[in-house]
Amino acid sequence: MSRRFLLPSLLLLVTATLAGCNDSGDQKAGAGAGAERPPSPVSVVIMKKAEQPLTTVLPGRADAFQTAAIRPRVSGVIKEIAFREGSEVKQGDLLYKIEDDTYRAEVAQAKASLAKAEASVPSAEANLARYERLVGSGATQIEFENAKVTLLQAQADVAQAKAALNAAEINLDLTEIEAPFEGVTSASAFSIGNVVTANQAETLMTLRRLDPIYIELTESSANLLRLREAIEAGRVSQEGGTIADIRLTLEDGTQYPLVGKLDMSEMAVSETTGTFSIRALFDNPDNLILPGMYVRATVVVGKEGGYLIPQRAATRNARGEVTAKFVNAQNIVETRTFAHSQVSGNNWLVSEGINDGDKLIVDGFQWIGDGAPVQPVEATVDEQGLVIEKSPAPAGAPAAKP
Template sequence: MTRRKLLLPLLFTVLLASCSDSDQQTANAPAGGAPQKPPQAVSVVVMQKAERPITSILPGRAVAFQTTQIRPRVTGAIREISFKEGSEVKAGDILYQIEDNLYEATVAQARASLSKAEVSIPAAQANLTRYERLVNSGATQIEYENAKVTLLQAQADVAQAQAALQSAEIDLDLTKIRAPFDGVTTISNVSLGNIVTANQTDALSTLRKLDPIYIDLIDSSTNLLELRAAFASGRVTGDPRNAEIRLRLEDGKAYEPAGKLDMSEMAVSETTGTFQIRAVFPNPDNIVLPGMYVRATVTLGNENGYLIPQRAATRNARGELTAKFVGADNKVETRTFTVSTTSGNNWLVTDGIADGDRLIVDGFQWIADAAAVQPVEVTVNEQGFTVEKPKVDAPKP
């Protein structure tokens, strides 16, 4: 009973102290109720208008600069395979040797026929000369005409024999199947002793020229129309025919040599609505191989505008570009841009921004419009990462 009497006053004292502390906190709180949070810090980039490159990132495939299927033009057995499969060969190098015994014999026979035909010409010429002298003194006109025909026939026989010899020599030379240009060979589809026939359907091998190499790029017809309109209006300057083209390979690495435009298909696919652009690249080390998938960055021209990093932008339901900015009162506002083009890893816009505007590049997804923020100026490097600008100390007095 005594302990209960002692505890009750002690408990009453604690309750009074708690109420006093609560009243003090309530008195210190603002009139709105709960304590206000400090403005959230956000990374911003200060906008500055300048001439920027207009780029387009396009998918593409590598295609050999030249490709030919090696086929025989004469019939015979393969006597020799003179190249290493998958190796580089030079124009004129012998790839296959077809058995040539019969072709050498044909050449010898044609030479003999030519010699035989040539022998008859002097006699025919002498006979014609004799009848020319006697045509008015004993020889008839018919005999003279016959002598002339005999000479012409002998000359025709010689020409025919020469053509037969030339044809036989060509066939003999065709027993050596040569590379038509510098390139890289593929696997041979025949072995020693195999019989091949002239102009057969199956190729003996395939030869590809890889340096330089073609890159076939695909772009939409919509982009083509927009670009033409931009050049026509003078908004974009430059010559697209001199566009610089850079490649990124399948492993994500940049391919160092730059390429140039070779041609563009003057037709749009009826099924995909795209058209083809062909670029040519030096490929001295055969790094790019036919069939490889690549992505190309094509610099088409230049335009004055503001860069919005892709990481700082989104698109609304209508597909329009949107980005958030910090206003003069340090409150967030969203801006929409109906026209935008690509410039590297950025969007390039020309309207809706002024020099000195502050673009939010980090954390904007969780910030509502009109929210108060604390801007921290940063820069965005080529890799797309933000780097805080160093603070400049005030000059000492």
């Protein structure tokens, strides 16, 4: 009897245990199916249409404001080099001194010739006056005319002697070679004791003025035509009809702190490159920019109304069109494509396909696909398009209404 009772009891116990396990598993599965993953937070910028600067980035190269190749204008032996190579000099500072003994002798000789010429003038004047009184009473007209010619020749000799003295004094002064303007000296190609000749082909040194400094820029003629067409159509405005300002990025990527201005625009297009030249002028008090340096210039060519999309928040498709991701009214991600875009600093400037209040995703858009639900978090960006401030929505805040 005990065995018959034990077997049905064990069967009932196993059945109850299996039923309990099935109930527990069904409860866990139900709990997992009922829980939903919260939308991912994304940083967004609220779009607002405004008039924005229209910029273009141009390659450029620095050039000295003034350059002088220093050459001797008289021949002789270099007696003194009065400057330190690579240093700054003022206008009128002595650079080179050439031996002047022979030039001093020439000045003395010219002074003596002048004195001799001046000594003959009084006698010629007296002789002319005497013949003038005696004309018709003992002196002929021919003698009077000859006396007049003699005086004129004496006066001409004085003028010639004065000119020779002036030339000799100029040559003496030219033995001192002075700086024609304020600038920075180069290395000297000649040393003390070297013989130089007047107006020789080889320069003694080069003097450059670096403050201010020129930046030579090049722009394609096609861009120039497009800009003019946009101005005539009224899409782009220019204050005073000129470029507003010019900013530089140096070779190491740093921003030059000073703003330049347009100095000259070439009114001809290169036949070989199809570009035209623009010359900008920058203050260079610390000589940070040196001639020959390559730079990139951001030129503000006008203003145009539209919306700014940071370049860090956009990509380009296979056709080269700008694409960006937005959050719609249902907090769903969508991608928009813009066929036309302009450059405005570190942003793309678009005028179509966006409305005021639209939410542009500026952070985390690389990992979110279209149709994904998200939680927008309003943010601000700096000039480089980096997120610098976020304003998270308070806990329990209602979702945006469509």
